[in-house]
Amino acid sequence: MREHSPLPLIAALALAAPLAAPPAEAQQAAPLVIRDVSVIPMDREEVLPGQTVVIRDGRIESVGPAPARLPADAIAIDGSGKFLIPGLAEMHAHVGSPEANARILPLYALNGVTTARGMLGAPGHLALRDSLARGLVLGPRLLTSGPSFSGGSITPEEARRRVREQKEMGYDLLKIHPGPSRAAFDALAETAHEVGIPFAGHVPADVGLDRAIEAGYSTIDHLDGFMEALVPPGATGVPARGGWFGLNLVPHVDEGRIPRIVTRMREAGVAVVPTQTLMENYASDLTGDELAARLEYRYWPADQVEQWRASKNARLEDPDTPPAAQRARYIHVRRRLIRALYDGGVPVLLGSDAPQVWNVPGFAAHRELHLYVDAGLTPWQALRTGTVEIARHLGEEGRSGVIRPGARADLILLDANPLESIENTMRIAGVVVNGRWISGEERERRLAGLRTGGR
Ligand SMILES: [Zn+2]
Secondary structure: OOOOOOOHHHHHHHOOOOOOOOOOOOOOOOOEEEEEEEEOOOOOOOOEEEEEEEEEOOEEEEEEOOOOOOOOOOEEEEOOOOEEEEOEEEEEEOOOOHHHHHHHHHHHHHOOEEEEEEOOOOOHHHHHHHHHHOOOOOOOEEEEEOOOEOOOOOOHHHHHHHHHHHHHHOOOEEEEOOOOOHHHHHHHHHHHHHHOOOEEEOOOOOOHHHHHHHHOOOEEEOOOOHHHHHOOOOOOOOOOOOOHHHHHHHHHOOHHHHHHHHHHHHHHOOEEEOOHHHHHHHHOOOOHHHHHOOHHHHHOOHHHHHHHHHHHHHHHHOOOOOOHHHHHHHHHHHHHHHHHHHHOOOOEOOOOOEOOOOOOOOHHHHHHHHHHHHOOOOHHHHHHHOOHHHHHHOOOOOOOOOOOOOOEOOEEEEOOOOOOOHHHHHOEEEEEEOOEEEEHHHHHHHHHHOOOOOO
16 A cells, blocks of 8 residues: 555545535424433533433523423423433544435434534535535535645645635635645645634645644644654664554654653644544454444445455455554554543544545444543543534534533434443434434434445
8 A cells, every 4th residue: 555645435535526406304493302311511521310401493402400391392302311412523534425425424413423524625515514504414514624735746836826725715624635745835834824724634744743733733633643753863774664654663663752742732732633443443453354244334335345354354464564563552552642642631533534444434433432442531531522622623612512502403312321331322312413303213214224235
């Protein structure tokens, strides 16, 4: 595999055609009342039992003991024995062509991913963002980057021009891929600050982590550039090519360098989106067959899963693949980074890179949460990465990622307490997406309609 190459699926997604007429998903007009539910508001570590949550016009209207008067026309939902958490936001996600989106968008929503930051934008995604915001299409609220800044041929002049153009077109951020030269990157960063648009994504080799932090990345995704930064300057025998996000560098990594990086990140206010599930699925000892046996692949095109399965098996058999101990240490170092960044006050933001390799939209976000717990976060801390931390990053503190009056009505109703086990985030009894209630029954029916295989 070419170092840091944008992956083949994403190349296909980038060819997104303009949005076709979306199927109408009439937005719910009636208010919702979720009764007698245990609320995990996420702005404090607490479970509030016996709450009644009233939702109207896409917002949470009230949260508390049952009010004396409930809206007469409300849809009543029995929350007894259940737990309510805010919907999840995912900061490294992808949407694609209208055809691909017919599967991608509902999979996010039905799994409680109610905000997604699309990290490979195309002009059609601006109209899609609008359709989603208006509730015309079932799916998460979309934030979208512009088409990526990729490859070594981009000149500083071109970078400046494209930054202005993407800002004018209304994209939410700029996406950086590997490749741009230091000069092109510097021009991009300077112009982005000038016109006021954030930039995020990979850290080009010619830029490096130190410069990326100094330049004011909004988020560094995949922990790109971190392995390189953990190799002490002057180390000998370091391979010229870092391999898959620094996998080849692992024998040269000095974990003692982590605290300094954490301090710099915190002081500069740069966030990370780990996409740890992408990395672990790539580097782990799990065979393609073991991965492919997971239940979520019944909702993903079988030919693609087969391709992933065959390529993972081939990689494990390839004598050029780093040995198991090196791959295990790679996972260990990345987990240690996630924990150190979180504990050090660096915003760690949920993101799995769905639907990139092995990551089925929605399901992958829950796997990502699980890996943050494996990295040493508590379930509460892991949930923060997909809720209040992202709200703060987006400048929406108190208005999203939280259960309180006035906040967006994006919610997940769970059959069990996710603070006791993070696996309980997948025990979904229903979701509220942009104020619209999808019961467990409707969710099952819609998922069944998306099934591709008989596993
Ligand atoms: Zn991606």
